[in-house]
Amino acid sequence: xxxxxxxxxxxxxxxxxxxxxxxxxxxxxxxxxxxxxxxxxxxxxxxxxxxxxxxxxxxxxxxxxxxxxxxxxxxxxxxxxxxxxxxxxxxxxxxxxxxxxxxxxxxxxxxxxxxxxxxxxxxxxxxxxxxxxxxxxxxxxxxxxxxxxxxxxxxxxxxxxxxxxxxxxxxxxxxxxxxxxx
Numbered sequence: 079x080x081x082x083x084x085x086x087x088x089x090x091x092x093x094x095x096x097x098x099x100x101x102x103x104x105x106x107x108x109x110x111x112x113x114x115x116x117x118x119x120x121x122x123x124x125x126x127x128x129x130x131x132x133x134x135x136x137x138x139x140x141x142x143x144x145x146x147x148x149x150x151x152x153x154x155x156x157x158x159x160x161x162x163x164x165x166x167x168x169x170x171x172x173x174x175x176x177x178x179x180x181x182x183x184x185x186x187x188x189x190x191x192x193x194x195x196x197x198x199x200x201x202x203x204x205x206x207x208x209x210x211x212x213x214x215x216x217x218x219x220x221x222x223x224x225x226x227x228x229x230x231x232x233x234x235x236x237x238x239x240x241x242x243x244x245x246x247x248x249x250x251x252x253x254x255x256x257x258x259x260x
Contacts, residue, residue, distance in 0.1 A: 088158035088190075091126040092119035098134030098149035098167055110136040112149030112167035118186065121157025127186040128155045130196060133167030146171045148201075151211060153184045154193035160186025160215075163196030166208035166229060170201075185214030185223045192216050198229035 095116030103110050112134030119128040130152030138144045148169040154161030163185045185193030192214025199208040210226025 088121070088126045089124055090121075092121040092128040092155050092157060092161070094118050094128040094161070095131035095152035095155075095164060097131040097164075098152075100135045100137070100167075101146075102135075103138035103144055103146075107143045109145045109147065110138055111147040112136040112169070114150045115152035115164040115167075117152045118155035118161035118164075120155040120186075121161075123158055123189050125157055126159045127157030127161035127193060129161040129193070130154045130164035130184075132164045132196075133199060135168040135170070135199075137168070137170040139170060144171070146205070148199040148208060151196035151199075153211075154186035154214060156186045158189050159191050160193035160223065162186075162193040162223075163211040163214075163226065165196045165226075166199035166211075168199045168202070169205060169208075171205070184211045187215045187217070189217040191221045192223035194223045195226035197226040200230040 095118045098113030098115045101110040101112050115131030115133045118130045121127045133149030133151045136146035136148050138146050146169040148167030151164030151166045154163045185195050195211035195213045197208075198210045201207050207229025210228050213223035213225045216222045
């Protein structure tokens, strides 16, 4: 087990990142890409980092040949405890095109404990799940955070890869890696 950090108790949390804009199609032949989630704001040695925003979904739900790409999750902000990375956006297509979800955001580094990596988004249709985001690194005496999970795959696609856990601080423990999507 890690030794508790010696930093002051955090007071407050910085603002989170904004969520990405969803892109919704209706049987079109144009590719859709969800907006990226915004990064969480940085804190300080006494303020926790903000969480990253979720990536926007891309949904082409009534056929067509357009591909769908989910938005990437935002990174967590650095701070007394790092913010968690945002999840990658879902990707959906029903027209036989490819749906690819983006990776979750990386957790913020921290004075104490790192933020968790975001999970990769799932793909629905023919496509791949997004990869998980890496866990944040722990600071002095803090623990590394777990990596995000890989997103689930669509038909014929691949599950996203689980991400690496954050490294430990001087006396903390490393974060566990995320598992792969199926």
